Amino acid sequence: YFLIEIPRANVAKEGEEQNDSEMPKMIAFGDSVTQHAFDPTRHGWLAQMQHLYRRRLDIVPRGFSGYNSRWGAMMMDRLFKGNGAGTETVLVTVFFGINDAVLEGEMQFVPINEYKENIRKIVEYMKNTYANVSIVLINPAPVHVEKWTNHRAAQNRKMDRTHENTKKYAQACLEVGKDLDVPTLDLYKALGGGDQELADKFLHDGIHLSSEGNTILFRELENLIRKDYPHLCPEKLKIFG
Numbered sequence: 001y002f003l004i005e006i007p008r009a010n011v012a013k014e015g016e017e018q019n020d021s022e023m024p025k026m027i028a029f030g031d032s033v034t035q036h037a038f039d040p041t042r043h044g045w046l047a048q049m050q051h052l053y054r055r056r057l058d059i060v061p062r063g064f065s066g067y068n069s070r071w072g073a074m075m076m077d078r079l080f081k082g083n084g085a086g087t088e089t090v091l092v093t094v095f096f097g098i099n100d101a102v103l104e105g106e107m108q109f110v111p112i113n114e115y116k117e118n119i120r121k122i123v124e125y126m127k128n129t130y131a132n133v134s135i136v137l138i139n140p141a142p143v144h145v146e147k148w149t150n151h152r153a154a155q156n157r158k159m160d161r162t163h164e165n166t167k168k169y170a171q172a173c174l175e176v177g178k179d180l181d182v183p184t185l186d187l188y189k190a191l192g193g194g195d196q197e198l199a200d201k202f203l204h205d206g207i208h209l210s211s212e213g214n215t216i217l218f219r220e221l222e223n224l225i226r227k228d229y230p231h232l233c234p235e236k237l238k239i240f241g
Helices: 045-052 069-077 112-129 145-154 163-180 196-202 211-227
Strands: 025-030 060-063 089-095 134-138
Touching: 025 069, 025 112, 045 060, 045 211, 069 112, 089 112, 089 211, 112 134, 112 211, 134 163, 134 211, 196 211
Parallel strands: 025 060, 025 089, 089 134
Antiparallel strands: none
Protein backbone atom coordinates (compact mmCIF):
# COMPACT_ATOMS: atom_id res chain seq x y z
CA TYR A 1 0.00 0.00 0.00
CA PHE A 2 1.09 3.55 -0.71
CA LEU A 3 0.03 6.59 1.22
CA ILE A 4 -0.56 9.59 -1.03
CA GLU A 5 -0.80 12.97 0.63
CA ILE A 6 -3.16 15.30 -1.21
CA PRO A 7 -2.04 18.95 -1.02
CA ARG A 8 -4.57 20.88 1.05
CA ALA A 9 -4.59 23.74 -1.46
CA ASN A 10 -6.18 21.39 -4.00
CA VAL A 11 -9.15 20.23 -1.92
CA ALA A 12 -12.25 21.87 -0.56
CA LYS A 13 -12.15 23.29 2.94
CA GLU A 14 -13.71 21.27 5.72
CA GLY A 15 -17.48 21.45 5.47
CA GLU A 16 -17.43 22.73 1.88
CA GLU A 17 -18.68 20.75 -1.09
CA GLN A 18 -16.43 21.03 -4.11
CA ASN A 19 -18.26 20.86 -7.40
CA ASP A 20 -16.57 20.98 -10.80
CA SER A 21 -19.46 23.13 -12.02
CA GLU A 22 -18.00 25.91 -9.88
CA MET A 23 -14.95 26.12 -12.10
CA PRO A 24 -14.90 29.57 -13.71
CA LYS A 25 -15.45 29.88 -17.44
CA MET A 26 -14.01 31.60 -20.46
CA ILE A 27 -16.29 32.18 -23.45
CA ALA A 28 -14.80 32.49 -26.93
CA PHE A 29 -17.29 34.16 -29.29
CA GLY A 30 -16.56 34.52 -32.97
CA ASP A 31 -16.61 33.08 -36.48
CA SER A 32 -14.90 30.06 -38.07
CA VAL A 33 -11.48 30.94 -36.62
CA THR A 34 -13.10 30.38 -33.22
CA GLN A 35 -15.17 27.39 -34.38
CA HIS A 36 -12.02 25.56 -35.48
CA ALA A 37 -9.96 26.66 -32.48
CA PHE A 38 -10.02 23.22 -30.85
CA ASP A 39 -8.78 21.45 -34.00
CA PRO A 40 -5.93 19.21 -32.75
CA THR A 41 -4.52 18.72 -36.24
CA ARG A 42 -3.65 22.44 -36.40
CA HIS A 43 -2.85 23.02 -32.73
CA GLY A 44 -5.98 25.12 -32.26
CA TRP A 45 -5.48 28.23 -30.17
CA LEU A 46 -8.30 27.36 -27.77
CA ALA A 47 -6.99 23.83 -27.36
CA GLN A 48 -3.69 25.35 -26.30
CA MET A 49 -5.50 27.74 -23.96
CA GLN A 50 -7.45 24.90 -22.36
CA HIS A 51 -4.20 23.01 -21.79
CA LEU A 52 -2.67 26.09 -20.14
CA TYR A 53 -5.73 26.50 -17.89
CA ARG A 54 -6.36 22.82 -17.21
CA ARG A 55 -8.21 22.28 -13.90
CA ARG A 56 -8.51 26.04 -13.51
CA LEU A 57 -10.87 27.30 -16.22
CA ASP A 58 -13.48 25.78 -18.52
CA ILE A 59 -13.33 27.21 -22.04
CA VAL A 60 -16.69 27.43 -23.81
CA PRO A 61 -16.31 27.82 -27.60
CA ARG A 62 -19.05 29.72 -29.39
CA GLY A 63 -17.68 29.99 -32.90
CA PHE A 64 -19.90 30.08 -35.98
CA SER A 65 -18.39 29.49 -39.39
CA GLY A 66 -19.31 32.13 -41.94
CA TYR A 67 -20.78 34.54 -39.42
CA ASN A 68 -20.16 38.26 -39.35
CA SER A 69 -20.58 40.65 -36.41
CA ARG A 70 -24.18 41.45 -37.39
CA TRP A 71 -25.29 37.83 -37.22
CA GLY A 72 -23.27 37.27 -34.06
CA ALA A 73 -24.90 40.21 -32.31
CA MET A 74 -28.36 38.92 -33.29
CA MET A 75 -27.70 35.60 -31.51
CA MET A 76 -26.47 36.90 -28.17
CA ASP A 77 -29.70 36.64 -26.19
CA ARG A 78 -30.05 33.00 -27.23
CA LEU A 79 -26.44 32.07 -26.49
CA PHE A 80 -25.56 33.90 -23.32
CA LYS A 81 -27.86 33.78 -20.30
CA GLY A 82 -25.60 34.92 -17.50
CA ASN A 83 -23.87 32.98 -14.76
CA GLY A 84 -25.67 29.93 -13.47
CA ALA A 85 -25.64 28.79 -9.86
CA GLY A 86 -22.08 28.24 -8.69
CA THR A 87 -20.46 29.38 -11.95
CA GLU A 88 -18.73 32.56 -13.00
CA THR A 89 -17.68 33.71 -16.46
CA VAL A 90 -14.43 35.58 -15.93
CA LEU A 91 -13.14 36.09 -19.48
CA VAL A 92 -14.71 36.60 -22.92
CA THR A 93 -12.93 36.88 -26.26
CA VAL A 94 -14.78 38.62 -29.11
CA PHE A 95 -13.32 37.75 -32.50
CA PHE A 96 -15.22 38.94 -35.58
CA GLY A 97 -14.22 40.83 -38.72
CA ILE A 98 -12.81 38.49 -41.35
CA ASN A 99 -16.27 37.95 -42.84
CA ASP A 100 -17.50 41.51 -42.29
CA ALA A 101 -14.57 42.62 -44.47
CA VAL A 102 -15.59 40.79 -47.66
CA LEU A 103 -16.17 42.98 -50.68
CA GLU A 104 -19.36 45.01 -50.86
CA GLY A 105 -22.08 43.02 -52.59
CA GLU A 106 -21.09 39.74 -50.93
CA MET A 107 -23.70 38.28 -48.56
CA GLN A 108 -21.45 38.52 -45.49
CA PHE A 109 -20.42 42.14 -46.06
CA VAL A 110 -21.00 44.56 -43.18
CA PRO A 111 -20.15 48.26 -43.59
CA ILE A 112 -17.25 49.27 -41.40
CA ASN A 113 -19.24 51.70 -39.23
CA GLU A 114 -21.85 49.03 -38.54
CA TYR A 115 -19.06 46.56 -37.76
CA LYS A 116 -17.71 48.92 -35.11
CA GLU A 117 -21.17 49.41 -33.64
CA ASN A 118 -21.80 45.65 -33.56
CA ILE A 119 -18.56 45.07 -31.65
CA ARG A 120 -19.61 47.76 -29.18
CA LYS A 121 -23.00 46.07 -28.74
CA ILE A 122 -21.38 42.70 -28.10
CA VAL A 123 -19.01 44.14 -25.51
CA GLU A 124 -21.86 45.97 -23.75
CA TYR A 125 -24.01 42.84 -23.74
CA MET A 126 -21.22 40.73 -22.22
CA LYS A 127 -20.55 43.32 -19.52
CA ASN A 128 -24.25 43.49 -18.65
CA THR A 129 -24.64 39.71 -18.65
CA TYR A 130 -21.53 38.66 -16.73
CA ALA A 131 -20.62 40.72 -13.69
CA ASN A 132 -16.94 41.71 -13.45
CA VAL A 133 -16.08 39.91 -16.70
CA SER A 134 -12.80 40.70 -18.45
CA ILE A 135 -13.08 41.12 -22.23
CA VAL A 136 -10.52 40.79 -25.01
CA LEU A 137 -11.16 41.90 -28.58
CA ILE A 138 -9.28 40.12 -31.39
CA ASN A 139 -9.07 41.78 -34.78
CA PRO A 140 -9.10 39.87 -38.09
CA ALA A 141 -5.98 38.25 -39.46
CA PRO A 142 -4.51 39.23 -42.83
CA VAL A 143 -5.48 37.48 -46.05
CA HIS A 144 -3.11 35.44 -48.20
CA VAL A 145 -4.49 36.46 -51.57
CA GLU A 146 -3.14 33.65 -53.76
CA LYS A 147 -4.17 30.87 -51.39
CA TRP A 148 -7.69 32.20 -50.87
CA THR A 149 -8.12 32.89 -54.58
CA ASN A 150 -7.20 29.27 -55.32
CA HIS A 151 -9.50 28.04 -52.54
CA ARG A 152 -12.42 29.96 -54.01
CA ALA A 153 -11.60 28.90 -57.56
CA ALA A 154 -11.72 25.24 -56.52
CA GLN A 155 -15.34 25.92 -55.48
CA ASN A 156 -16.07 27.79 -58.74
CA ARG A 157 -16.46 31.02 -56.78
CA LYS A 158 -14.88 34.39 -57.41
CA MET A 159 -12.47 36.09 -55.05
CA ASP A 160 -14.43 37.86 -52.31
CA ARG A 161 -11.88 39.87 -50.31
CA THR A 162 -8.58 41.72 -50.28
CA HIS A 163 -6.00 42.06 -47.56
CA GLU A 164 -6.15 45.86 -47.99
CA ASN A 165 -9.84 45.92 -47.05
CA THR A 166 -9.31 43.49 -44.19
CA LYS A 167 -6.67 45.85 -42.82
CA LYS A 168 -9.33 48.59 -42.51
CA TYR A 169 -11.49 46.33 -40.35
CA ALA A 170 -8.48 45.30 -38.27
CA GLN A 171 -7.81 48.97 -37.59
CA ALA A 172 -11.49 49.59 -36.84
CA CYS A 173 -11.44 46.88 -34.19
CA LEU A 174 -8.42 48.52 -32.56
CA GLU A 175 -10.29 51.83 -32.53
CA VAL A 176 -13.30 50.28 -30.80
CA GLY A 177 -11.06 48.69 -28.20
CA LYS A 178 -9.41 52.04 -27.50
CA ASP A 179 -12.77 53.84 -27.28
CA LEU A 180 -14.15 51.26 -24.84
CA ASP A 181 -10.91 50.79 -22.93
CA VAL A 182 -10.97 47.08 -23.79
CA PRO A 183 -7.63 45.36 -24.53
CA THR A 184 -7.36 44.34 -28.18
CA LEU A 185 -5.14 41.62 -29.54
CA ASP A 186 -3.74 42.91 -32.83
CA LEU A 187 -3.70 39.63 -34.71
CA TYR A 188 -3.36 41.42 -38.04
CA LYS A 189 -0.01 42.80 -36.94
CA ALA A 190 1.07 39.62 -35.13
CA LEU A 191 0.62 37.57 -38.32
CA GLY A 192 2.69 39.88 -40.48
CA GLY A 193 0.48 42.89 -41.16
CA GLY A 194 -0.32 41.81 -44.72
CA ASP A 195 3.15 40.51 -45.64
CA GLN A 196 2.27 37.71 -48.06
CA GLU A 197 5.26 35.52 -47.26
CA LEU A 198 4.34 35.50 -43.56
CA ALA A 199 0.64 35.08 -44.34
CA ASP A 200 1.56 31.98 -46.35
CA LYS A 201 3.11 30.51 -43.20
CA PHE A 202 0.37 31.48 -40.76
CA LEU A 203 -2.77 30.80 -42.86
CA HIS A 204 -3.36 27.33 -44.23
CA ASP A 205 -5.98 28.26 -46.86
CA GLY A 206 -5.62 32.02 -47.04
CA ILE A 207 -7.80 33.12 -44.10
CA HIS A 208 -7.86 30.28 -41.54
CA LEU A 209 -4.98 29.68 -39.15
CA SER A 210 -2.27 27.11 -39.70
CA SER A 211 -0.56 25.40 -36.77
CA GLU A 212 1.96 28.24 -36.68
CA GLY A 213 -0.80 30.85 -36.83
CA ASN A 214 -2.73 29.19 -34.01
CA THR A 215 0.37 29.14 -31.84
CA ILE A 216 1.02 32.83 -32.47
CA LEU A 217 -2.56 33.69 -31.48
CA PHE A 218 -2.34 31.55 -28.34
CA ARG A 219 0.93 33.14 -27.26
CA GLU A 220 -0.31 36.65 -27.96
CA LEU A 221 -3.47 36.00 -25.94
CA GLU A 222 -1.51 34.59 -23.01
CA ASN A 223 0.80 37.61 -23.06
CA LEU A 224 -2.15 40.01 -23.21
CA ILE A 225 -3.80 38.33 -20.21
CA ARG A 226 -0.58 38.50 -18.21
CA LYS A 227 -0.25 42.21 -19.01
CA ASP A 228 -3.84 43.47 -18.82
CA TYR A 229 -5.58 40.89 -16.60
CA PRO A 230 -2.85 39.52 -14.32
CA HIS A 231 -5.46 38.22 -11.86
CA LEU A 232 -6.45 35.71 -14.57
CA CYS A 233 -2.97 34.25 -15.05
CA PRO A 234 -3.29 30.48 -14.62
CA GLU A 235 -1.02 30.39 -11.58
CA LYS A 236 -3.36 32.88 -9.86
CA LEU A 237 -6.45 30.71 -10.28
CA LYS A 238 -7.62 27.93 -7.98
CA ILE A 239 -6.75 24.37 -8.98
CA PHE A 240 -9.84 22.13 -8.94
CA GLY A 241 -9.83 18.50 -7.97
